[in-house]
Amino acid sequence: MNTESTPPSPPPPSPPRSDGPVTPGTVIDLLLRHPERLLSEQGRGGRRVIGLLLAITVLSLSVFGFLLGTVSGGVQLWAAPVKVALGTLAAVAICLPSLYIFSALAGLEARLHQVAAVVLTMVALIGLLLLGFAPVVWVFSASTGSITFMGLLTLGFWLISLLFGARLLLGMTRTLGLQTKAYLLLWLGIFLVVTLQMSTSLRPIIGSAPTLLPTEKRFFLEHWARTLNAEASGRTTD
Amino acid sequence: MNATQLRLKTLARPNPAPLAAWLRQPLALRSVMPLLLCVCVGGGAYGFSIGLWRAPLQGVFVAVKMPCLIFLTLFVNGLLNGLLAALLGSGLSFRQTLMACLMSFAIFGLIVGSLSPIAIAMALDAPPPGAVEAARWYRVILLTHTAIIAFAGVVANGKLLRLLQDFAGSSAAGWRVLLAWLAGNLFVGAQLSYNLRPFFGNPELPVQFVRPDPFHGNFYEAVWTLLLGSLPTSEIALGVLRASLFAAVCAVLVFFLRKRARRSPKSTPATP
DSSP: OOOOOOOOOOOOOOOOOSSSOOOHHHHHHHHHHOTTHHHHHHHHHTHHHHHHHHHHHHHHHHHHHHHHHTTTOTTHHHHHHHHHHHHHHHHHHHHHHHHHHHHHHTTOOOOHHHHHHHHHHHHHHHHHHHHHHHHHHHHHHHHOOOHHHHHHHHHHHHHHHHHHHHHHHHHHHHHTTOOOSHHHHHHHHHHHHHHHHHHHHTOOSSSOOSSSSOSSOOOHHHHHHHHHHHHHTTOOOO | OOHHHHHHHHHHOSOHHHHHHHHHSOOOHHHHHHHHHIIIIIHHHHHHHHHHTTOHHHHHHHHHHHHHHHHHHHHHHHHHHHHHHHHTTOOOOHHHHHHHHHHHHHHHHHHHHHHHHHHHHHHHHSOOTTSTTHHHHHHHHHHHHHHHHHHHHHHHHHHHHHHHHHHHTOHHHHHHHHHHHHHHHHHHHHHHHHHTOOSSOOTTSOOOSSOSOTTSSOHHHHHHHHHHHHSSOHHHHHHHHHHHHHHHHHHHHHHHHHHHHHHSOOOOOOOO
16 A cells, blocks of 8 residues: 655744844734734834734724624724724723833833833734634624624624733733733723723614714613613614 | 545544645645545535435535535634634644645545445435324434534544644644634534525425525524523523523633642642
């Protein structure tokens, strides 16, 4: 019997070149495989790396938002991507000062721009993962009109992505001298609540409503409860 | 023995090294073709055996739909699987991720395809729908197909796990990637199979390629509705759900506490 010869095992993957040009491919590869090296790339590539991370974030979140908008169609096709992308960046901006202080409490000796770069890297990874979930969202948005189901699905995807983002944040800050992660875990909890509240403040994102932005202020848990009750009683809601 | 036969033998071998070597080769039609062949022919033959009991035409429909289901699942989850593979330390590139998933489905196709003559014979031997003993046979056929799919799934994923561990050089990384892929593929595969229904074909409904409303509703809502309908009141269903959630939270807490306890350094005896 003919047998195939097994080639010798290849050498371990070499780290990406640090003297070549910084391309979107390099940044995505580093983001997924060696995020801690992005810090040194940011030192070397400066604004270009930051710009690429920002572009990846906005593009990924916009595509994800667009597919969420297809649940309702119409105005939501452009409103949902804008709200998802800008809402996430706004949440990051709101939470950045607290991250800076909390990271100092956690023993991190980093400057504000370094902390901003770390959080931007985290959000870029979250965006990439949400982009990966986008085809799944499309399959379900084509099959169901249930706002509750789509909301739960999106929440699940957001939590999974945030979990990976948290892992990256903790890993990157460890290379910057993190001594205790309790403060950062607390900050991650705050960031989660802020993003969930942001999705309620910018509603509708999945459903539809007569106005582009809400006319009534609500806490996100209250909004979820109302949506669940409305769908259970057969009414539509935003 | 030609190249395709050799490739098929490689797929069936227990040693993951030749599969890993296959995965490292540059993308070429001759390296992908045997995998596509396994999915189309194996999956198609098995699909035919699934639908055959309802009607031969239903068998033909399912023979077409089965490979479509596999390719659609690969397509929808391709990007996500690639991202997860990179994040969880598999060492696979996007192309290799897609190939590894395709290999796993090809092994699945190879196994179910090899069992399809038995399943076809069983369908031909069973009383037709509407006959006296048909209901009992229908249950036996369903159980047999469940066993075949479970067996093929376990073998295919076991081989995929060994391949991932070989590639990543770490047992834990292999498990992490496999579980992440499995969760995604099962989640999406269940919905896509719901969209492409019928497969077995309800004897009370006409033979169709897909139902008139394939994109109406989703698998998980249907399961939830069935769950609510099978319990006396919806309050009981909600109670069961709450209890399950509580149990899940407790399990997670216990897991983390035990992990923490294992990590904490053991107390050392005082030195005299």
